[in-house]
Structures are given as C-alpha cells and as structure tokens.
Amino acid sequence: MLRPAAIALLWLAFAWAPAAVAQSPATAASSADDAALEAKVQEIERLAVTAHWHESDAKIDALAPVRDALTSQQRHRIDYVYLRNRALAGDQAAALKGLAELLKQDLPVAFRMRVYTTATGVAANLEDWQLAFAWLNDGLSYLDEAPEESAKLLGAASYLHTLVGETGRARELALQALRLVESKDNPRALCLALSDVALAEDHANHFSEAEAWRHRQIDACTRAGDPVFIANGKYGVGKMAAAQGHHVEALKWGREALAEFEAVGYTVGAYSARLVIAESLIATDRQLDQAQAMLADTLAYYRKQKSDLAIAETEALLAKLAEKRGDLAAALAHTQQVIQVSQAAEVVSRERRLAYLQVQFDTRLKEQQIALLEAEKQVAALQVAATKRRQLLLAVGIVALLATAILLAVLLRHSFRERRRYRWQSEHDGLTRLYNYQKVRKLGGAAFARARATGKPFTAIVVDIDLFKQVNDRYGHAAGDEALRSLGAWIRETVDGRGIVGRSGGDEFTILLDADATEAGAMLQRLRDRIEPITVFGQTFGFNISSGVCQAGDGASTLEQLIHDADQALYRAKHEGRDRVVSADDAVAAPAPEAGLVVVGSGIQFGRHATERCLSEIREAQVVFCLADPFALAMIQGLRPDAINLGRHYAPGKDRRQTYREMDEAIMAEVRAGKQVCAVFYGHPGVFADVPHRVVRRAREEGIPARMEPGISAEACLYADLNLDPGQRGVQSMEATHFLVHDRTPDVAGLVLLWQVALSGDLSCTRLHAERDGLQALVDKLLRWYPPDHQVILYEAARLPIESPRIDRVLLRDLPAAHYEEYTTLVIPPLGRLSDDPGSALRASEPPATMQ
CATH class of the missing domain: 3.30.950.10 (Tetrapyrrole methylase, C-terminal domain)
Known part of the structure; x- marks a missing residue:
C-alpha cells in the first residue's frame, strides 16, 4: 500500500547534490576568507546528504555569526539546507513557507530547479496538490536550460504522476531520468534515478521487477555513500518480498532498513520499515507481541501525521494480528477502522486527482492564451487579411470554449442523473419499485425511534401472497412477477404516503405505520378489497394475501423485534388457513413449529454473497449453528447473538473426523429436540463439506424435513x-x-x-x-x-x-x-492443445451390432 508521506519526503527532500551550484566569476571567492566560507558552505551541503540532519543544522548555527559575510547565493544555499532539514524534522509547513519565499529570489536556473524539486515534494507531503503540481510544471519548463538537474525533477514528476494514478506515465518519466544519468559518472544521481524507477514499478504492482530495481539501487547508493537511500532500497526489497509472500526474507531486509533509517534519524522511513517487519512477523507467526508493540507505536505516529493510507495499512495488519490470536471482536473492530479510514483516503485521492486535472487544465489554458497572444502579435503586422484571420481565431477560440463549457455541463448533468439513478436502484426493489429490505430497515429504524421518543403508536405489518409457488407453477413466472408488481402498486395506493412500504424478499412485503393496530387493520381491509384478478398472456387468475400485525409495546424494544413479532403473526395466519389478518396480540398462541433442518451457505464474502434466503433462514430459525471465517462469524452473530460457533470443536492435533462427528451430534441434538435449526457453512455447504451432507441425510432418515440452500463457493470465485x-x-x-x-x-x-x-x-x-x-x-x-x-x-x-x-x-x-x-x-492450467478423434464421428454413425 502506498504511503505518500513516507516516500515523497524521502526522495524529494534529498533530491539534490552538494557543491553543484554554478557560480558566476563575480560571485566566486576572491580571497582566502571567501574561500574558507565557501568551504564551510560546501561542508554543510555534504553533511546534508551523508549524515544526520542535526549535524548540518549545527554547522548552520555555527555559521550564523558570519552570515552577513556570505554572498546572496551562499545564503540561498544555506537557507535551502535549513528548510530541507525542517522538512526532515517534521515541520513541513514551515519548510513549505520558506521554500515559497526562496523561489521568489533571483536564483541560478540549476539551483532553482533543485528548489522546485524539493518544494514539490514537501507540498505533496502536506497534500497541497494544486501547489505541488503547479511548482512541478514551473520546474519542468527549465529542463532544457539545466540538463544536470533534469533527472531529479523528472523523478519528482514520476512520483506525482504515481499519486494521481498515472502509473504508466510515471514509469516513462522515471526511465527517462535514468537514461539521462546512466551516461554520466555520477553514482548519487544513478542512486536517485534507480529509486524512482523502483518506486514506479512498485505502484504499478510489478513486484518482482520492483525488487530487482531495488537491488540495483542498493548497489548504486552504496557506491554513492548515501545511507538514507541505501536504507530506502533495503526497505523496498523487504516490501516487495512481503508482497510476493517471502516473509522470512522480508523480515531480514525490513530489520536492516529500520536500523539504518534510525541511524540517520529518518523517522518517516523508520516507521515504514516497522510496517514491513510487523507484517512479516504476523505472516510467519513469530514474536507477535513485538509486532503488536510496533503496530501500536506506528499507528499513533501515523494518526499524528494524519496519513490515512498508512493508518489503513496499519489497522489492516492489526486486524490480521487479532485474527491470528483468535480475538475476533478486535479483528472486526480494526477491519471497520480500515474501511472507515480507506473511505477518507479515497476522498483525498479524488482531491489529489482533481488538483492534477485542474493544473493540467490551467496549463493548457495558459498555453492557449500564449498562442493567442503570439497570433495577435503576428496579426498586428498584417493589414485587412491579417485582421480577419485574428477575428477568425478569436471566434474559433470562443466557440471551442463554449463547446467545452457545454460538454462539461452535459457531462455533469449526465453524472448527476447516473448517481441519482444508481442511488435509487440501491434503495429500491427493481420489480415492484418499492423500497428494498435494507432501506425499509434504515427508514423504519428512525421512524420507530421517533415514535418511542414521542409516545406515539407504531405498528409493523408483514404481508405475503398465499400459495405464491402455485401461481408460478400454474401460470408461469411472468404471472408471478405481475402478481408481485400489482400487489406492490395496491399497497402503495392504500398506504398513500402515510407509512414506509418495502419488499422484504420473495413474495413478502413490510409496512411500517405511525398508527395503532386498529388503524393498521382498517388499512389492510382496504388493501384486501382492492385486490382483483390479473390477466397475463391471456390467463386470468386471482390470489389472496395473509398478514401479520404487531403494534409496538413494552415487549418490542427494537424494530427488528417488532418485525419479527409481526412475522410470527403472519406464520400464525398461514397456519390458521390463510387469507386473513392476525395480530401478534391475539390471545390464541401459535402452534410450535415442527422440527426441521436447513443448511445454508454463507458464500466466501458474507457481506456480499449471503442471499436474502440465507439471511431469512438465519433470522427465523430457533437455533443457529455456524462454521465460517471470523469476519462472517462476527456478522452472523450480529444478526443472531445466540449463534453457536461450530469452530470450537477444533483443537490442535485432534483428528478432524472426530471433530466432524461432534459437529454432527451437536446439530442433530437440537433437531431431535423438535427445533427449527439453521446450520451456516462457509462458501457452498455442499462443496468439499462432510458435515452438511451427513446431517441432512441423517435428518431425512429419521423422518425430519431437511434441505440445503446453495451458496457461492470458492470454485465459483x-x-x-x-x-x-x-x-x-x-x-x-x-x-x-x-x-x-x-x-x-x-x-x-x-x-x-x-x-x-x-x-x-x-x-x-x-x-x-x-x-x-x-x-x-x-x-x-x-x-x-x-x-x-x-x-x-x-x-x-x-x-x-x-x-x-x-x-x-x-x-x-x-x-x-x-x-x-x-x-x-x-x-x-491445461498442457498442450486438445487433439481431435477422427474416428468418433464414424463410430457414432455405425449401426449397433446385432445378436448372432
């Protein structure tokens, strides 16, 4: 995962070489004192890239008494090192402000490009993307004037294009910078260029290629004597090894990088190395306490830095660690944090992309304006024909701008309509155009809370079509769909905006009213009177409905409980003969449901793959057993806190066949006790699964209804x-x-x-x-x-x-x-090509042999 604050500050803050500023003869040292001062300035620049930033800071402080004796360019060079040290120390806002002031000065072109390179990196760290891209574009305009600085600025351009998702362009820029330095004998420039290429390959998810570039970087940076980029290269090798599953190797490189980052005082890099170490410790199941401590310290640092992507990566590792330790609640909590922070990071990413596009647009607009000015200058030298040409160009420009404005307006309107359409589809049932199950629960939860707070009555109604399967079987699924559409429309007309109406799934509808049970009963009677025969493809048929009603009272503390009670009343209506309305408060108790077993599949990702049928079976069963991954288990227990985890039967060294038989007996014990049992299994319950098939078979042998509902399997994924x-x-x-x-x-x-x-x-x-x-x-x-x-x-x-x-x-x-x-x-995968059997067609056409 990309950590911009860690990477940008590393190569952009160091992307310069000491004693490389061209000076005119007028500014050259003309005396022994001037030569001594110049030597001190060059020593400060050398320490800035070869030692801890404290050392160069100390030299700057020591030079303060004679600062007035320095030339303006020497002061600019000292100021540059000082501002770069502020960025390394973590005070990037002060560094950014100082660099902006420095760029206002009269600077040699090569030195100005160097300042632009560093300033772009600091602006990116502070997520001032518009300023970062603006400075980058300004710097790129000097490429031809200072070729010795081109490679470093191209590296900056490569990184910023990576941040906005232009990974292909980022790789091209990095390779262009590398080609510039490979022809020169400059180990440090080669070190920086190789790090840029490795970074671009990393962000393009070319892990093996990035690892190879990192090894080349380590060699070049070792020759250059740059400890920071040596450590950065080792960190990159460790990160790529971890991405390819080579965690033992990643642990070794991560620890070396951490030690070297700490030796030079590069805090941001040290925390990045800690993440590689922690990830490898978790993956190899080693020193989990050390991994926990590292991640806690790293999370605190990234929260202070407000680096959302790095926070998300740290939270994800904490979730894996918690899962490794069996702490499912903590794993779920960390995972929720990952989702929350990732959403915030996506907002930042969109802002970064928007800033990039804005600067690109502004740049193109400036280029157009410059072109227009040049055209006007040429037109001014012409007479009537030139004047007409200028007017034509202006007209074309205006038309182009108007066309662009109209196109943007059309695109924005289309985007708005699409968002509105997608949102509507996410909240409504496509067949009946009523609210879907999730939207009813969301709106109903707020309405239920208001009713309880104000003391007003609140009633839940569950309605479904009697013998709906017979409608499908006798008249076809088109008739069933039309029955659902018609009933949905009749419900909407009858409720007439005075409640919340939605399709719960299948042939079941949910109605939530700010009214008491009496008013609800009157409304249901109007609905029943409204139902009339339907004709589909020349076939006319009718249907009846059954309804369960429950008014909120002391017994229903949640909306889910209220709807459940209404659903139980509906069950009673079905049992009593259908075509009726039954209230949950009726004195006649519903008969106890018969014993039964249903085995359902949770899918691979429960939140995405669980079907409405699966969720309904989980909610309605008297006893729920579950054998799934920790995240699915946590979600299921959110629906049913009483769900029983079958995973508790596993134990190290225990024969899995014994474990499976214990699961069998646990499930069958509840089934034999006369209960409605739902057993949830990971993926598809009938694929590579012993227990589901066995309990279904045993229940049927004992005369107990049992069935299996399919789920999405790993093979389907x-x-x-x-x-x-x-x-x-x-x-x-x-x-x-x-x-x-x-x-x-x-x-x-x-x-x-x-x-x-x-x-x-x-x-x-x-x-x-x-x-x-x-x-x-x-x-x-x-x-x-x-x-x-x-x-x-x-x-x-x-x-x-x-x-x-x-x-x-x-x-x-x-x-x-x-x-x-x-x-x-x-x-x-298959080996070779399929071979044809030329005799198969002939054999198929031969008559069967006759009996002699």
Whole structure:
C-alpha cells in the first residue's frame, strides 16, 4: 500500500547534490576568507546528504555569526539546507513557507530547479496538490536550460504522476531520468534515478521487477555513500518480498532498513520499515507481541501525521494480528477502522486527482492564451487579411470554449442523473419499485425511534401472497412477477404516503405505520378489497394475501423485534388457513413449529454473497449453528447473538473426523429436540463439506424435513477471479490428498483443480498446516504428466471486499517452497492443445451390432 508521506519526503527532500551550484566569476571567492566560507558552505551541503540532519543544522548555527559575510547565493544555499532539514524534522509547513519565499529570489536556473524539486515534494507531503503540481510544471519548463538537474525533477514528476494514478506515465518519466544519468559518472544521481524507477514499478504492482530495481539501487547508493537511500532500497526489497509472500526474507531486509533509517534519524522511513517487519512477523507467526508493540507505536505516529493510507495499512495488519490470536471482536473492530479510514483516503485521492486535472487544465489554458497572444502579435503586422484571420481565431477560440463549457455541463448533468439513478436502484426493489429490505430497515429504524421518543403508536405489518409457488407453477413466472408488481402498486395506493412500504424478499412485503393496530387493520381491509384478478398472456387468475400485525409495546424494544413479532403473526395466519389478518396480540398462541433442518451457505464474502434466503433462514430459525471465517462469524452473530460457533470443536492435533462427528451430534441434538435449526457453512455447504451432507441425510432418515440452500463457493470465485471458463477445456476437481493416495490420472488437456493442497498426504486428519514432505510427494506424482517448469497457480479467494484474491503463479517444481494457507487451492492450467478423434464421428454413425 502506498504511503505518500513516507516516500515523497524521502526522495524529494534529498533530491539534490552538494557543491553543484554554478557560480558566476563575480560571485566566486576572491580571497582566502571567501574561500574558507565557501568551504564551510560546501561542508554543510555534504553533511546534508551523508549524515544526520542535526549535524548540518549545527554547522548552520555555527555559521550564523558570519552570515552577513556570505554572498546572496551562499545564503540561498544555506537557507535551502535549513528548510530541507525542517522538512526532515517534521515541520513541513514551515519548510513549505520558506521554500515559497526562496523561489521568489533571483536564483541560478540549476539551483532553482533543485528548489522546485524539493518544494514539490514537501507540498505533496502536506497534500497541497494544486501547489505541488503547479511548482512541478514551473520546474519542468527549465529542463532544457539545466540538463544536470533534469533527472531529479523528472523523478519528482514520476512520483506525482504515481499519486494521481498515472502509473504508466510515471514509469516513462522515471526511465527517462535514468537514461539521462546512466551516461554520466555520477553514482548519487544513478542512486536517485534507480529509486524512482523502483518506486514506479512498485505502484504499478510489478513486484518482482520492483525488487530487482531495488537491488540495483542498493548497489548504486552504496557506491554513492548515501545511507538514507541505501536504507530506502533495503526497505523496498523487504516490501516487495512481503508482497510476493517471502516473509522470512522480508523480515531480514525490513530489520536492516529500520536500523539504518534510525541511524540517520529518518523517522518517516523508520516507521515504514516497522510496517514491513510487523507484517512479516504476523505472516510467519513469530514474536507477535513485538509486532503488536510496533503496530501500536506506528499507528499513533501515523494518526499524528494524519496519513490515512498508512493508518489503513496499519489497522489492516492489526486486524490480521487479532485474527491470528483468535480475538475476533478486535479483528472486526480494526477491519471497520480500515474501511472507515480507506473511505477518507479515497476522498483525498479524488482531491489529489482533481488538483492534477485542474493544473493540467490551467496549463493548457495558459498555453492557449500564449498562442493567442503570439497570433495577435503576428496579426498586428498584417493589414485587412491579417485582421480577419485574428477575428477568425478569436471566434474559433470562443466557440471551442463554449463547446467545452457545454460538454462539461452535459457531462455533469449526465453524472448527476447516473448517481441519482444508481442511488435509487440501491434503495429500491427493481420489480415492484418499492423500497428494498435494507432501506425499509434504515427508514423504519428512525421512524420507530421517533415514535418511542414521542409516545406515539407504531405498528409493523408483514404481508405475503398465499400459495405464491402455485401461481408460478400454474401460470408461469411472468404471472408471478405481475402478481408481485400489482400487489406492490395496491399497497402503495392504500398506504398513500402515510407509512414506509418495502419488499422484504420473495413474495413478502413490510409496512411500517405511525398508527395503532386498529388503524393498521382498517388499512389492510382496504388493501384486501382492492385486490382483483390479473390477466397475463391471456390467463386470468386471482390470489389472496395473509398478514401479520404487531403494534409496538413494552415487549418490542427494537424494530427488528417488532418485525419479527409481526412475522410470527403472519406464520400464525398461514397456519390458521390463510387469507386473513392476525395480530401478534391475539390471545390464541401459535402452534410450535415442527422440527426441521436447513443448511445454508454463507458464500466466501458474507457481506456480499449471503442471499436474502440465507439471511431469512438465519433470522427465523430457533437455533443457529455456524462454521465460517471470523469476519462472517462476527456478522452472523450480529444478526443472531445466540449463534453457536461450530469452530470450537477444533483443537490442535485432534483428528478432524472426530471433530466432524461432534459437529454432527451437536446439530442433530437440537433437531431431535423438535427445533427449527439453521446450520451456516462457509462458501457452498455442499462443496468439499462432510458435515452438511451427513446431517441432512441423517435428518431425512429419521423422518425430519431437511434441505440445503446453495451458496457461492470458492470454485465459483476462482472462475471469476482467474477469468477461466470450465466449458472450454473441461475441469477435473479433486481433493489433493485423495489425488495423491488413489490411482487418479489427471486430464492434462483440461483444467485441474486440487483443493486443500496444504494438507497433502495428511492421512491422520490432524494437521492444519503445510508440510514440505507432503507437498514434495504431490509434486513428484504430478511430474509423471507435467514438466517441472509448467506454470501453476496458487489461489485463495478474497474474504473481505477490501482484500484482493491471491493469484501466485509459480513453477511446478517450486511448489514445496511456496507459502500456503489451509484453504489454498492449486490450479493446474491445461498442457498442450486438445487433439481431435477422427474416428468418433464414424463410430457414432455405425449401426449397433446385432445378436448372432
């Protein structure tokens, strides 16, 4: 993840070389005293890039008594070092103000470009993007006049283009700067240029390429004797190693970078190195207390610096650490912080992009204005024909500006309409055009709170169509859709704006009224009177509705409880014969529901993949069991605090078959007790899952209704993330240990998927981590059919919206050394082309053999 404050200040604040300012003969030292002063100025400039900034500051203070004896250019050079030190010390606002004043002075072109380079970096650190881009453009205008400073300014341009998402342009600029310095014998300039190229490759997510550039940077910066950029190169190698899953290597480089950053007093770089170290400690499950302390210290620093992206990265690592320690509440809290801070960072990113576009627009506008002035100057030398040409050019310019203004207005209007349309779609049901489930809960929560605060009555109504499945089965789904549309319209007309109306899902509707149950009953009677037969494709049919009503009282402290009570009243209406309205306050108690079992899938990302059916089953069940990842478990327990975590049956070294049987018995015990049970399993409950199939089968054998609702599986995510179509070449999907133990032959012409590859060869069913011997045995078997350099993929689906799936492409022979999670999947692409069977068509056309 990009940390602008850490990176920009590093290379922009140091992007200069001492004793490189060209001086005219008039300003050259003309005496021994002048030569001594010049030597002191050059010593300050040398210390600025080779030692801690305290040392150059001390030299500046020592030179203060003779400051008046310095030339104006020497004072400017001293001021530049002093302002650069303020930026390093963290007082970037003061540095920015001083650099702006310095740029107002009469400076040599080369020195001015140097100041522009540093000032651009400090402005970027302070997120004054418009000023940063303006200064960058001003500096770029001097490229031809001071080629010796061009590489450093091109590096600045590369970095700022990276910040606004122009990674391709950033890489071009960095490589252009590198070509300029490679032809010269200047190790320090080469050091800086290599760091710019590595940074551009890093932000383009070219991790292996960036790592190679970082190694070249370390070599060049070592020759240049620059400790800061040596440490920066090692930090970059560690960061890229971590990005590729090589956390042991990343830990080594991160610790070296931290020690070297601290030695030169570069605080920002030191905290960046701490993040690499903490990430590697967490990934390798080492020294977690040290990682916790580092992250806490780093988070406090970045919060003080208000660096949202760095805060988000630190919070994400704290979430991983909490998950590693089993603290699910803390992991969820940190994840929520990541989402919140990432949203703020996105706002900053948009502002940065807008500033870039504004400066680009202003620059182009200035260029147009200059062109117009030049045209006017030429036109002034002409007579009538030239005057007409000037008028024509002015007219063209005005038309172009008007056309641009009109185009912008059209685009803005279109954007506004699209945003309004997307927002409407996110809040409404597309079929009935009523509010959707989430919007009803949001509006209803506020209305319920107001009613309780003012003491006014508040009533919830749940309505659905009786025997709706029969409508679909008998008349078709088009008829069912028309029934839902018509009922939605009748409900909207009957409520007439006096309440909140929405479709909860399926054939169920929710109505929330600021009224008592009596008024609600009268409204429902008007609705029932409004229902009439519907004709679809020449078929006329009618339907009835059942309704449950519950008025808020002492028993319903939340809107969810109130709607649940209304839903139970609806259930009673169905049980009593349908086509009726039942109040939750009726004296007749609803019969206890019969025992039953439903197994549902949470999907891979519960927040995105859980269906309305899945959520409904979770809410309505009497007992909920759950076996899912920590984030999904936390969300489910938010819906059902009483949900039972089946993961508690796992234990280190315990046979998983025993664990599964304990889960079976826990679920069946509640089912046999006559309860409605919902069991939630990660992904699709019927894919690579022992317990769901077993409990459904056992319940049915005992005469208890049991069914399974599908969910999005890791295999479904795999096809989407890898852009693979199993219909093109076919797919063979097996559990890795099954493939290893049994005599199975892979179809090398098609796609092969091996699941739970980390547990290859685990016949004891006790291991939860990868072992090299088992992986090597798997590779040895695959080498019967595939060459050792065949490229395969290690895949892990993303479990959170803010994560990316793991898609690591490695060679088959390197699999034993790779990093694995328990849920890592091995994807083996097809080998070679499909071969045709010319005899198949002939055999298909031959008549069957006759009996002799």
